[in-house]
Amino acid sequence: MTTVAMDTPVASPTLKLAPRRHYLQIAAAVVVLLLAFLLAQSLATNDNMQWHIVWQYLWDEQVGRGIVTTLLLTVLCMTMGTALATVLAVMRLSKNRVLSSVAFAYVWFFRGTPLLVQLIFWYNLAALFPVLGIGIPFTSVGASVSTNAVITAFVAAVLGFTLNEAAYMSEIVRAGIQSVNIGQREAALSTGMTESQSMRRIVLPQAMRVIVPPTANQAINLLKATSLVAFIAGGDLLSAVQDIYAVNFAVIPLLVVASIWYLVIVTVASAGQYYLERWVGRGVTNFSEAAVTDQIASIEARQGGAA
Amino acid sequence: MRPMVEITDLHKSFGRVEVLRGINIAVPPGSVTSILGPSGSGKSTMLRCINHLEKPTAGAIQVDGEYVGYTRNGDTLSEISGRALARQRAGIGMVFQRFDLYAHMTAIENIIEGPIRVLGKSRTSAMEEARELLDRVGLGDRARAYPAQLSGGQQQRVAIARALAMKPKVMLFDEPTSALDPELVGEVLSVMKEVANSGITMLVVTHEVAFAREVSNEAIFMADGVVVERGDPDEVLRKPNHPRTRDFLSRVL
Numbered sequence: 001m002t003t004v005a006m007d008t009p010v011a012s013p014t015l016k017l018a019p020r021r022h023y024l025q026i027a028a029a030v031v032v033l034l035l036a037f038l039l040a041q042s043l044a045t046n047d048n049m050q051w052h053i054v055w056q057y058l059w060d061e062q063v064g065r066g067i068v069t070t071l072l073l074t075v076l077c078m079t080m081g082t083a084l085a086t087v088l089a090v091m092r093l094s095k096n097r098v099l100s101s102v103a104f105a106y107v108w109f110f111r112g113t114p115l116l117v118q119l120i121f122w123y124n125l126a127a128l129f130p131v132l133g134i135g136i137p138f139t140s141v142g143a144s145v146s147t148n149a150v151i152t153a154f155v156a157a158v159l160g161f162t163l164n165e166a167a168y169m170s171e172i173v174r175a176g177i178q179s180v181n182i183g184q185r186e187a188a189l190s191t192g193m194t195e196s197q198s199m200r201r202i203v204l205p206q207a208m209r210v211i212v213p214p215t216a217n218q219a220i221n222l223l224k225a226t227s228l229v230a231f232i233a234g235g236d237l238l239s240a241v242q243d244i245y246a247v248n249f250a251v252i253p254l255l256v257v258a259s260i261w262y263l264v265i266v267t268v269a270s271a272g273q274y275y276l277e278r279w280v281g282r283g284v285t286n287f288s289e290a291a292v293t294d295q296i297a298s299i300e301a302r303q304g305g306a307a
Numbered sequence: 308m309r310p311m312v313e314i315t316d317l318h319k320s321f322g323r324v325e326v327l328r329g330i331n332i333a334v335p336p337g338s339v340t341s342i343l344g345p346s347g348s349g350k351s352t353m354l355r356c357i358n359h360l361e362k363p364t365a366g367a368i369q370v371d372g373e374y375v376g377y378t379r380n381g382d383t384l385s386e387i388s389g390r391a392l393a394r395q396r397a398g399i400g401m402v403f404q405r406f407d408l409y410a411h412m413t414a415i416e417n418i419i420e421g422p423i424r425v426l427g428k429s430r431t432s433a434m435e436e437a438r439e440l441l442d443r444v445g446l447g448d449r450a451r452a453y454p455a456q457l458s459g460g461q462q463q464r465v466a467i468a469r470a471l472a473m474k475p476k477v478m479l480f481d482e483p484t485s486a487l488d489p490e491l492v493g494e495v496l497s498v499m500k501e502v503a504n505s506g507i508t509m510l511v512v513t514h515e516v517a518f519a520r521e522v523s524n525e526a527i528f529m530a531d532g533v534v535v536e537r538g539d540p541d542e543v544l545r546k547p548n549h550p551r552t553r554d555f556l557s558r559v560l
Contacts, residue, residue: 183407186360187466191421191473192397194389201424206411283411283453 053253057244058260066240067261069154073226073236076158078219081165088170089177090199103170110167116228118164123156123232157229165222172214176207208280216273220266227258237261309372311336311508312357312477317366319352326352328532330366334525336476339509341519341540344529345555350512351404353529354479357510358399359392370399371476397425400470404482406462408454414465415441415450418472426473433472440468444498460491464498471502478502480511514559520544528552 043049057063092103110118126147135142151159180203188198227238241254310333319327326349334340342350355361357368359376367384368375376392377384387395408417418437422428428436441447444464454462463483470478480499484492496518503509503522513519519526519540526540530551536543547553 181405181407183403183405184409187401187403187407187409187469189360189393190358190396190399190401190403191469192393192425193421194393197393197424201420202409206409280411283413283455 048252049256050250050253053248053250054256054260057241057250057254057257060244060257062240062244063237063257063261066235066237066258067265069235070223070226070237071265073154073157073161073229073234074219074223077161077165077226078222080158080162081222082169082173082215084162084166085169085173086204088166089173092170092174093177107167107170110164115160115164115225116231119157119160119228119232122151122159123153125151125156153229153232153234156232157226157234161222161226165218168218169215172211172218173207176209176211177203179210180206205280209277209284212273212277212280216269216276220269223265223269224262308335310334310369311338311371312510313369314353314357315367315369317353317356317368318364319349319356319361320364325364326532327356327363330529330532330534332527332534332537334508334510336508337506338525339503339511339523340525340527341523342510342512342527342529343514343516343519343544343555345551348529349532350529351481354401354481354510354512357477357479358396358401360401370395375399393425397421397473398476400473400475400478402463402466402470402478402480402483404486406454406459406466406486408462408466408469410454413451413453414446414457417454417465418469421469421473437468437472440471441465443471443501444468445494458491459487460494463487463495467495467498467502475507477508477510480509480513482512482514484513484515516544516556516559528555530555 044051088103088106091099092107094100094103129147131144132147132150133142133144135144177199184202184206185198188202189195193201226234226236229236230239230242237258241258245251245254312332312334314330314332317327317330318325328349330349330353332340342354344350352361356363357370357375359368362376367377373395374384375395376387378387378391379385408414409420412420415434415437418440419428419430419433422433422436423430438447438450441450444467446461446464446468449457449461449465452461454465457465467483483499484495487495492515496515499509499511499518500522509523511519511523523540525537526543527534528536528543528547528549528551536547536549536552543552544556547556
């Protein structure tokens with residue numbers, strides 16, 4: 001067998017590495033930046049934008065109340081919707097045919113009709129059921145109350161958004177649960193956990209890794225969808241600016257005010273999403289990073305020892 | 308002496324496929340039983356029936372005198388509640404082929420989860436015992452590592468510690484070394500040997516003939532859903548009587 005002395009490095013002058021220049025990319029970037037600059041300039045210098053009005057109403061009290069209502073609606077409906085969605089997802093995955101069919105029908109109905117239609121429906125519930133009551137069926141025991149007294153615009157909005165959100169979220173939660181290896185549930189059961197303990201302690205926390213990113217999407221969508229309550233007089237951010245420009249006719253500046261606040265809230269929410277994803281991905285997502293850090297540390301330790 | 312695990316005429320079908328066709332096994336307390344056989348012979352299914360991860364189609368399983376998953380009323384075995392079943396499972400430890408450590412928990416969190424949630428132990432005492440168990444499986448320094456940061460052999464040793472933390476009467480091992488790189492098999496087998504010597508009743512589904520011969524009191528050879536041969540591991544594994552056993556051993560040895 002012939003052994004060629006391939007391993008012996010040949011002494012050679014140190015060669016410089018010159019990265020390739022991407023002239024087309026540079027040209028494209030220049031054009032895009034120029035266009036963006038022109039757009040920004042035309043907006044900034046357009047008198048019809050009335051930036052002083054934007055600034056004035058950015059801190060308006062009525063706008064502030066609108067923001068509070070929008071945030072309250074979003075948080076309330078997202079929380080209750082997700083809770084209901086979890087129940088629906090577990091029902092959907094249940095071996096009991098009745099439970100899974102009911103969950104399926106729920107999702108079919110609430111995803112299949114427009115959100116705005118649902119909102120207007122809840123607001124006009126009194127037309128269908130003038131009186132709401134609780135009692136024991138087939139007896140006269142119970143109490144009742146006028147529907148219009150209970151279903152205010154706010155309650156109609158909460159009902160509408162929660163029930164609609166639950167339908168979408170249940171599909172997300174279901175996908176999350178199904179993404180967790182079946183072995184995790186079996187391992188939990190084998191140590192004597194009940195089905196519900198294994199769901200709460202083992203399966204759902206791991207499902208969160210899959211659930212959180214689309215849920216953040218949903219929350220952001222919901223935040224903006226709450227502007228639909230303007231149709232049923234809901235006092236949210238869009239309603240607030242609408243009320244203002246109905247009087248002063250500064251439509252564009254006030255829509256800019258609303259947009260700025262929506263963007264601010266979404267930006268804060270996105271930052272929250274980043275940290276939430278890191279937390280629910282513990283043990284999985286951060287692993288490769290940690291492994292690399294470990295490896296670098298051990299290489300450094302070895303080199304340090306050798307030196 | 309009453310057997311620790313007694314399986315009587317166990318049948319299990321998946322749809323039309325009958326995987327177990329009448330299994331009868333009795334295992335005395337403190338014994339180690341190895342179960343060997345070709346894949347598809349029903350070994351794992353039988354093991355999973357013992358802690359009711361699979362529901363038998365017919366037949367009965369008793370662990371320490373209690374019917375698993377059922378209570379006996381005269382000639383009827385009535386299914387028990389999920390809570391009662393969970394209590395029975397707490398006394399039957401299981402180690403899986405794919406380790407199945409809780410991926411979102413560190414090694415020590417994996418071990419204390421059951422003692423805290425199921426046995427109602429305080430966190431402090433559960434942690435103390437978990438540290439002892441980690442030392443016992445040789446991983447005292449890896450308590451805070453996540454499963455993904457551990458090698459397969461280390462994960463399986465944590466999984467054994469997790470099962471032992473429940474102080475089970477019986478330990479079931481379902482091909483505990485089959486998913487491991489060859490060089491990691493030894494560390495898991497030596498932990499299992501140590502557990503066997505501690506006097507706990509063990510049922511081990513394995514392809515490790517040497518382990519079966521060295522550690523177990525009895526070897527059971529299964530094929531096509533029935534027990535074809537059983538007895539002293541040296542006898543069964545060195546001088547098998549049944550052609551299926553001979554055929555299998557000639558392949559794995």
